[in-house]
Amino acid sequence: MTELVSGASDSDLGAYPTGTSDRSGHQTLKPHAAHWGAFDAVVRDGRVVGVRPFARDPFPGSLIDAVPDVVHAACRVDRAYVRRGWLEGKRAGHLRGGDPFVPVPADRVVRLIAEQVARVRAEVGHEAIFGGSYGWSSAGRFHHARSQLHRFLGLGGGFTAQLNAYSYAAGQALMPHVLGTTEVLLGRVTDWNAIGQHAKLMLCLGGLPLKNGLVTSGGAGATEYTQHFRRAAEAGVRFLNVSPYRADMPDWLNAEWVPIRPGTDTALLLAIAHWMVAEGREDHAFLASHCVGWDKLRAYVMGESDGLAKTPAWAADITGIAADRIIAIARAITAQPTMLTSTWSLQRADYGEQPWWMLTAIAAMLGTIGKPGLGVGFGYGSVNGMGNPRRDYPSFSMPATRNPVGRYIPVARITEMLENPGGSLSYNGREVPLPDTRIIWWSGGNPFHHHQDLNRLLRAWARAETMIVQEPWWTAAARHADIVLPATTTLERNDIASSGRDRFLRAMHQAIAPVGQARNDHDWLADIAEELGYRDRFTEQRDEDAWLRHLFERWRQACARQGVETPDFDSFWAQGYWEAPPPPPEEAYTQFAEFHADPAEHPLDTPSGKVELFSATVAGFGYDDAPGHPVWIPQREWLGAEPAKRFPLHLLSFQPATRLHGQLDPGRVAAADKIAGREPLLMHPEDAAARGLRDGEILKVFNDRGACLAGLRFDDRLLRGVVMMATGAWFDPLQPGMPGSLCVHGNCNVLTADIGTSRLGQGPSAQSCLVEVERFSEALPLVRAHRPPPILEILEGLEPNPR
Ligand SMILES: Nc1nc2c(c(=O)[nH]1)N[C@H]1C(S)=C(S)[C@@H](COP(=O)(O)OP(=O)(O)OC[C@H]3O[C@@H](n4cnc5c(=O)[nH]c(N)nc54)[C@H](O)[C@@H]3O)O[C@H]1N2
Ligand SMILES: Nc1nc2c(c(=O)[nH]1)N[C@H]1C(S)=C(S)[C@@H](COP(=O)(O)OP(=O)(O)OC[C@H]3O[C@@H](n4cnc5c(=O)[nH]c(N)nc54)[C@H](O)[C@@H]3O)O[C@H]1N2
Numbered sequence: 013m014t015e016l017v018s019g020a021s022d023s024d025l026g027a028y029p030t031g032t033s034d035r036s037g038h039q040t041l042k043p044h045a046a047h048w049g050a051f052d053a054v055v056r057d058g059r060v061v062g063v064r065p066f067a068r069d070p071f072p073g074s075l076i077d078a079v080p081d082v083v084h085a086a087c088r089v090d091r092a093y094v095r096r097g098w099l100e101g102k103r104a105g106h107l108r109g110g111d112p113f114v115p116v117p118a119d120r121v122v123r124l125i126a127e128q129v130a131r132v133r134a135e136v137g138h139e140a141i142f143g144g145s146y147g148w149s150s151a152g153r154f155h156h157a158r159s160q161l162h163r164f165l166g167l168g169g170g171f172t173a174q175l176n177a178y179s180y181a182a183g184q185a186l187m188p189h190v191l192g193t194t195e196v197l198l199g200r201v202t203d204w205n206a207i208g209q210h211a212k213l214m215l216c217l218g219g220l221p222l223k224n225g226l227v228t229s230g231g232a233g234a235t236e237y238t239q240h241f242r243r244a245a246e247a248g249v250r251f252l253n254v255s256p257y258r259a260d261m262p263d264w265l266n267a268e269w270v271p272i273r274p275g276t277d278t279a280l281l282l283a284i285a286h287w288m289v290a291e292g293r294e295d296h297a298f299l300a301s302h303c304v305g306w307d308k309l310r311a312y313v314m315g316e317s318d319g320l321a322k323t324p325a326w327a328a329d330i331t332g333i334a335a336d337r338i339i340a341i342a343r344a345i346t347a348q349p350t351m352l353t354s355t356w357s358l359q360r361a362d363y364g365e366q367p368w369w370m371l372t373a374i375a376a377m378l379g380t381i382g383k384p385g386l387g388v389g390f391g392y393g394s395v396n397g398m399g400n401p402r403r404d405y406p407s408f409s410m411p412a413t414r415n416p417v418g419r420y421i422p423v424a425r426i427t428e429m430l431e432n433p434g435g436s437l438s439y440n441g442r443e444v445p446l447p448d449t450r451i452i453w454w455s456g457g458n459p460f461h462h463h464q465d466l467n468r469l470l471r472a473w474a475r476a477e478t479m480i481v482q483e484p485w486w487t488a489a490a491r492h493a494d495i496v497l498p499a500t501t502t503l504e505r506n507d508i509a510s511s512g513r514d515r516f517l518r519a520m521h522q523a524i525a526p527v528g529q530a531r532n533d534h535d536w537l538a539d540i541a542e543e544l545g546y547r548d549r550f551t552e553q554r555d556e557d558a559w560l561r562h563l564f565e566r567w568r569q570a571c572a573r574q575g576v577e578t579p580d581f582d583s584f585w586a587q588g589y590w591e592a593p594p595p596p597p598e599e600a601y602t603q604f605a606e607f608h609a610d611p612a613e614h615p616l617d618t619p620s621g622k623v624e625l626f627s628a629t630v631a632g633f634g635y636d637d638a639p640g641h642p643v644w645i646p647q648r649e650w651l652g653a654e655p656a657k658r659f660p661l662h663l664l665s666f667q668p669a670t671r672l673h674g675q676l677d678p679g680r681v682a683a684a685d686k687i688a689g690r691e692p693l694l695m696h697p698e699d700a701a702a703r704g705l706r707d708g709e710i711l712k713v714f715n716d717r718g719a720c721l722a723g724l725r726f727d728d729r730l731l732r733g734v735v736m737m738a739t740g741a742w743f744d745p746l747q748p749g750m751p752g753s754l755c756v757h758g759n760c761n762v763l764t765a766d767i768g769t770s771r772l773g774q775g776p777s778a779q780s781c782l783v784e785v786e787r788f789s790e791a792l793p794l795v796r797a798h799r800p801p802p803i804l805e806i807l808e809g810l811e812p813n814p815r
């Protein structure tokens with residue numbers, strides 16, 4: 013593999029289509045891939061100057077347009093830096109984010125890190141290194157930053173890890189108790205062919221938002237997300253969009269919109285259940301043969317166990333949906349074959365386990381779990397690839413490394429971990445001990461993007477001694493670090509992209525030389541491992557090329573075991589991609605089909621082998637925030653709650669249409685969507701009129717936890733009282749390092765609450781958030797997030813003080 017600049021040789025291009033030189037002959041195309049799609053990078057004079065969508069992608073997304081901007085952005089980390097305060101010994105107890113950085117030579121920074129790691133390992137223990145490093149990293153599977161860090165820390169003795177994903181942590185904890193698997197939310201779900209062939213109606217909580225299909229974890233060669241909706245609609249499926257936002261479903265699906273107050277779906281579902289029982293529409297046979305606990309759930313629904321019947325009239329007050337409309341929905345789903353789904357967002361809220369458990373219960377009452385094309389599945393509207401008709405081929409990956417100390421926290425409990433060293437927290441029936449964290453190490457994720465209540469995080473973050481962040485860009489995580497290692501972007505190295513939800517394997521050719529002194533994460537870690545005496549165990553004495561060939565060979569053998577023919581590495585690399593044979597167009601997959609046919613022969617992996625509408629296991633945990641069957645518990649913050657008087661707007665922070673989380677934020681696609689450089693806040697024009705606000709104005713959005721600026725965008729597709737902001741505008745406090753400082757750019761996580769969904773799931777609960785807005789009439793502060801932080805040139809005489 014060559015590191016190409018201009019004028020590629022034949023061997024660079026190989027069999028890859030070469031009709032790509034412009035008249036000057038200096039332009040080349042390099043096959044590449046990212047979570048936001050597959051593309052060819054257009055390279056001229058050592059720079060990425062453009063992108064062309066992958067020719068085999070039927071519906072390439074628009075996010076790839078931002079790639080050249082971000083690769084060459086001014087906010088690339090150009091070399092290694094150490095925070096001045098850290099060098100002066102201002103470590104544990106000092107707020108990060110305020111003081112400037114000092115450039116430090118690469119060899120010295122490697123030694124500094126190795127010293128700290130060795131000392132903490134010896135003096136405190138491996139669990140004092142928090143290496144959870146949650147985040148999406150990049151699509152390439154060898155250079156996947158988080159996997160590389162876990163390998164490095166695991167081989168060195170271990171670390172404290174993070175369990176589950178921000179995306180669906182509550183669901184990951186709950187579903188094994190109910191359906192015996194997490195596949196129903198992240199794996200191979202009933203596919204769109206089956207839905208199109210058998211369903212007449214699809215009830216979608218949270219809709220099927222088009223923008224979510226722009227991304228696939230690991231990247232996709234085929235963005236087929238919308239095509240499946242279209243085909244299902246053409247096959248006669250009608251769609252119900254139950255959501256506070258009409259635009260969660262594309263107009264062309266002609267969906268019926270049922271506006272619902274955020275966080276109240278469980279009440280709606282309980283009322284549907286009540287009507288079904290009252291009308292005798294539940295599938296008694298299925299409930300008896302395939303489920304346990306119906307008697308207990310039934311007693312709760314009818315009010316026999318708690319004196320409160322969950323009638324449509326009861327739910328109408330909570331949800332804002334009229335009782336007769338609730339009955340009409342209940343009638344519709346019982347009268348025709350119906351598929352049920354919910355976006356992942358519903359469980360990123362207080363008690364987020366409940367709507368998913370109750371939706372599963374409705375599928376059980378309908379008797380449809382495992383019936384062709386029916387039942388329930390989560391996430392059809394959340395990411396490209398869910399429900400893709402496919403065969404299960406091996407995906408290309410780094411082998412997982414063991415974490416010898418076996419310590420972890422539930423993914424979103426980081427602030428609590430830092431606040432409570434030596435304490436513990438309840439999670440899914442266990443007491444999880446919290447370590448005394450000394451080193452926080454992030455590579456491939458951005459806690460100052462993804463975590464809730466950033467002001468609280470900022471205070472807790474101060475407790476550790478050393479924060480190490482590996483990043484290509486000066487993200488907020490890098491700015492709040494002590495030691496910053498410049499990482500290459502994928503365009504500066506060779507890799508292979510692969511996703512379990514996509515049938516293409518794609519070569520990612522290095523397109524340009526590393527920018528500045530950026531290095532591959534693997535190479536940084538190999539050098540640190542060398543200082544610590546285990547380079548060879550870390551690298552297995554392979555370089556990048558040898559690793560890719562090795563991993564490819566493993567993948568190839570796994571394919572061969574399934575009888576799938578694959579090319580050799582060199583042919584694959586030259587071709588730029590490999591496509592798994594697509595399944596025959598009529599082939600359809602229904603999850604739980606065997607269980608449906610014979611529950612005794614094919615039991616679920618639950619204690620009873622059946623669908624657990626009441627779980628003795630969960631009940632046994634004794635959690636009042638997640639009892640043994642689905643229940644309605646009002647969220648701490650919602651439109652019916654007490655704080656709504658002071659903060660009368662429900663803020664939903666949804667996934668951005670213009671980037672992937674914080675990634676690509678410095679690029680043109682995200683920039684074009686902003687209002688005077690601030691993240692838009694969507695609001696119903698009447699809510700705005702009631703406050704005397706005009707479209708396009710800059711607002712201050714606030715609650716007791718924090719405040720940010722946002723640009724007002726009218727949107728009459730929203731339920732009144734609900735406002736929306738996308739996540740991902742880089743956190744930009746007016747006074748860096750000061751908790752509570754106004755974020756001038758519009759990062760919604762200064763507003764969200766940091767409370768676990770419940771003791772069962774301990775997932776993030778970002779969606780339960782009330783705010784108020786007002787016009788911001790001061791002079792607009794500069795957005796500095798996309799510039800490097802203050803950097804001091806050389807500080808003579810400042811010797812690092814290891815402690
Ligand atoms: N309010 C609110 N907050 C949310 C959510 C919400 O709905 N509302 N959603 C949550 C969800 S579902 C998720 S998944 C999280 C996402 O949170 P994250 O996954 O943490 O967000 P990303 O911005 O994708 O962070 C990935 C980081 O890795 C860096 N990176 C990319 N390539 C490389 C590389 O090769 N090497 C290194 N070292 N770094 C690299 C990128 O620059 C980026 O900063 O956010 C969560 N936060
Ligand atoms: N373009 C783009 N696509 C992405 C991502 C990205 O960053 N950019 N991120 C990816 C990731 S990591 C993930 S986890 C998925 C997340 O996928 P989701 O969680 O499905 O995405 P969201 O946009 O948070 O939420 C979808 C919709 O749910 C609705 N909703 C919110 N709360 C409620 C509620 O209480 N009730 C009802 N009925 N509806 C509600 C909102 O109107 C919102 O528009 O998206 C993935 N797709």
Ligand SMILES: [Mo]
Pocket residue numbers: 178179180
């Ligand atoms: Mo996610």
